[in-house]
Amino acid sequence: MATLTAPCPHSASDEQLLACFAAGHRQALDELFRRYRQPAYRVAYRLLGHEADALDAVQEGFIKALTHLHSFQGRSSFKTWLLRVVSNAALDLGRQRHRRDAVSLDASPHKDLPDARLLTADETGRQLERDDLRRQLDRALDCLSEVQRQTFVLFADGGLSYREIAEVMHTSVGTVMSRLFYARRKLRNYLNERGSL
């Protein structure tokens, strides 16, 4: 791992940022967090279906990923390593708390909507449709097994390649493809039956 003495620029590579972090530069943590909080959150949210739980998983995932960097050893990208830890943390959390039904437990099903007074009728309609679609998609994930769900979420929300997912899940690329094939079929059936597509 490279070592840097100067403050880490925003354009630094992940490897340089990790070296900065190891050297005690706080800005490196800020930058790593800024870069990867969103994919980490999306993966965690899809696996947990609840914002607060997802944030807990992201927090725990970042802590574990950065305190166990010796296990990382640069064999994969930091993003892959982080999403592995975050998705495992989310699954652990989900087992403890049971995956919450984001739709039924949400006090306000449209709480992510911007202030309705600032939207036109068309925009509000589109936002509601998007919101309903998202809830349908989240529900569809419940029909997958845990490994299928993790595989699909890492693919769709984490943006990982087959090979990266295989690294994350300690399996072969062929197994990843097989899991995605069955996940796709189940999701498609679920969504077609409910006319979501």
Add this chain to the structure above:
Amino acid sequence: MSADRESLEAWLREHPEARDDLADLLRLRELYQSACPPEPDEAAWNAVRLHLGEALGRGRSPRRWWALAAGTAAAALLAVLLMRSAWSPFRLSPPLQGGGKAEGETVQGVKRPFPVAEPEDVTIVSMDARDVAALVVGEPPVGGDLQFARPEDIRVIRCERCPHSGRSARLEQGDEVLMFVTAAAIAPPEDD
């Protein structure tokens, strides 16, 4: 083209029937990406970032790491010294031979005991009768051969109420030796 993409293309050439499946999978991915979860507000992110900094700051500061290591080493050394001081009087108490004084000697040539606790710091609340033989009572350093009192060597003249707790005690014959039993322990259970 990346190696992954090349190998995928090669696989698809061998399995053309899977092209539709792959296209459908990519459409599904786009659909999920278009309906991404609602983002937390900036305050929620800041709270996570704050906790992150605190948790990682506690665990990975090199200075704190060395402080912890040094503290552990010091504690281990102290434990060794305590154990030595607790058990060594039996071996070290005889006067040393020769005129020179080694480090830690008193002027009488006797090893200075490591201060573990003052007599008033110790209160024996209870102990098993079988351990009585291991109890050493006296002013350190204890020199020469130890002689333990036998039960018949002890004569209880008077039992007084404890001025601190107010409890009284009485002497009872244990399995092997006489035992003092406090009033609290021998009081009959209260009726409900």
